[in-house]
Amino acid sequence: MEFLNNLFSGINSYLWGVFVLIPLLCGTGIFYTIKLRFVQVRLFPVALKFLFNNATLFGKRADQSGMSSFQALATAVAAQVGTGNVAGAATAIVAGGPGALFWLWVAAFFGMATIFAEAVLAQTYKATGENNRVVGGPAFYISLGLGPKFKPMAIFFSAVAIITMGCMGSLVQSNTVSQALNHAFDVPLLVSGIGVAILSGLVMFGGMASLASVTEKLVPFMAGLYLIGGSYVLVCHYDQILPAFDLIFTAAFNPEAVGGGALGLTVAKAMQFGVARGLFSNEAGMGTTPHAHAVAKVEHPAEQGLVAIFGVFTTVLIVTFTVLVILVTGVMDFNTTGIELTQKAYNVGLGSIGVQFVAVCLFFFAYSTIIAWYFFSEQNVRYLFHGRGIFLYRVIVCAFLVLGAVTHVNLVWTLSDFFNGIMVIPNVIALVLLHKVVGASLKDFEKKLKKAGID
Template sequence: METMQQILATLSDWVGAVNGFVWGVPMLVGILGVGLFLTIGLRFMSVLNIPTAFRLLWSGRNPDGERAGEISPFNALMTSLSATIGTGNIAGVATAIFLGGPGALFWMWCTALVGMATKYAEAVCAVKFRETDDQGNHIGGPMYYIKNGLGKNWMWLGTAFAVFGTIAGFGIGNTVQTNSVADAINATFGVPPLVSGLVIMVLVGLVLIGGVKRIAEVAGKLVPFMAISYVAAGLIVLALNITEIPSAIALIVHSAFNPEAALGGAAGVTMWLAIRFGVARGVFSNEAGLGSAPIAHAAAKTNNPVEQGLVAMLGTFIDTIIVCSITGLAIVVSGAWDSGVNGAPLTALAFGSVLPGLGEPIVAIALAVFGFTTILGWSYYCEKCVQYLFGVKSIKVFRVIFILVVPVGTIASLDFIWLLADTMNAMMAIPNLIALALLSPVVFKLTREFFSSK
């Protein structure tokens, strides 16, 4: 037993060292660098065409039957958002502010603005290079645009992405989410964690059996409802502190460049910490550059990669510019940011200080619903990675295993699982960013042709 503990400790130290590297300077520079390169190459199209993207999203609720794909462009975005709008929007933002000061929120905004171009390019490539599997379903994502866009010599890179995505899916997309949901429900309503885990397992099972169409259908209804409800509660918190908003924004911008002003939860915050945690938590939340979202967008009913790319980039805008901003501003205007509390409890404290008796339950329910939908979204991402590695016949076996693993998150120690999953999450970005950089001429060409025809 002692030998096993030593092995786990050694393995944990090794994975921790890798985690520190993959989420360090090279990764953050890579994510921001590729995003900025794509933004400039697209001539800031991703920022200038947000109204056009919303029009396409609205018109894409019920596409005509002549378009290839399984789910509507609208539901493809909702499926993507089901995975991105999660614990990162509540706990992740709070952690970024706790560790990096209010200035971390500013760097989250910067990450989102360049991340929109990244998400756009991901979806364009996903639709352009997608395939049809043996069951007649459209499949795509980084592993497919690496294989079909870069050629056979690069297939090992696609395989690496699929391996990293599979491991991350069982961790950050399954057990970690269940653990967060169960803890929130237990702390607020006193429900035993295992009971929550079993209920979540049943609900996830009922959805997963129906495949991507069922996931998209549930996401298309649940994601807009949960996002609007949480944003509404956040806006109430901001409205009751409306006089504090200008000074809060000034503090956020000032803290992004002046370490003296960012001495909140973690005394001695530097500008680098504000950048590091703002960028890292921003990417963790909106997943721009990780390569997960294009897996969902590849199944969209569309014949035009650029149109789906425009819809896809709204995922980053909605997740970070809207939802994360609501959380971050609520924490700052309420004054909770320097309370010494961290994670989801910090967000609950911010909401509860303004809405006594209501704030904590609102955050707990939002965290539960966000966590549940994240499991649904990541189940599809993970399934497509497994399918790429082992073929269509592996899907049914995968779904059974994924469902059975759900309650494990409520009873197991997740320190190592979280560390491993977080590391694999970052490792996914490496092959994806390489592919996006190499395929950027294709993205630029398709974009020019689309807008010149308009």
């Protein structure tokens, strides 16, 4: 086990390093930002209009034909806002210094253009499966958009997505929840695992309608809860907010000026860990969120593309709050990382309830990721097996949730990072090859906006 863990850790450091996925994902974001003429800036006010015109906690019940635009966004955000936004943010600033947050913002900015393209393609090439069920995602726009000769690439993506999001994702998220609840409330690991499996199973077996109903209420609540808690800490340490931002910008370009030289921190390290964590946390280009945006009921693909931008925006907000709380509470310690550092910060900021607050937020973040990633992986089961085996797959995922709670999953985390990484490659290839479709869709949408007098 130790050998495999070391082997795949080495592969991941290269895969998620400065020579493979970072330039691939950032390059795609920069390409689309230029091609679409900074769509994430130009049409941001329009995107706000579409978001708030559709936003509701009690949207029309989803069915086989899809869900509302806001429900699709909530499902995408449920996947994007995971434990990585709480624990991963702390890991990034320990490994790359506080300046890593600045480079995370940069990655997110370009990621907004990438996720716009993903949502447009998912809408453009969505399909109707068994019982007139709407399905979509990268496997569909790879095979339908690029043609039969690319079908093996679509099959590869689907197979990896099923393993990564449905099985390994369930293991690691369940493990995170069970460990946090055990530490904060002494809940036995097995009890947590069974509880998470039951709560997740209720949504899984309820289908798209249950998923949409849960995510449209859960996502605003859990994001709001975390941001309120973080805001309280920041208000209590208001005099440290400006110094924290000064530290972030200084460390982004001159780590030695903030004592990073002795730790071996460099601008390259800040960029690497900030960009990598940013790409991993907002999932732009990874091919996960298009599964949700594909089933949105909208009049034009570009409409959902604009709404999708807010998924990245939400993750940036939560990661930024996590880092700021760590910095203003003065607990930054290069020997402590991950969730321990975040808990330490909230212990200082909220007192004795800090650990419990983080545990509750982690539960909601992990649970939302579990049900959203299950839905994404189910879309790929439907693609590969045409609707067969869904019941069995749901049972398998629930079993993985119980197993994950009581298993030491270092290797699984490492393998999950690996499979997440290789899932990116076919998706990005399709994004680049289908750029004309995205560009034409935006051009057509802007013509319609102009005709309707919307700006």
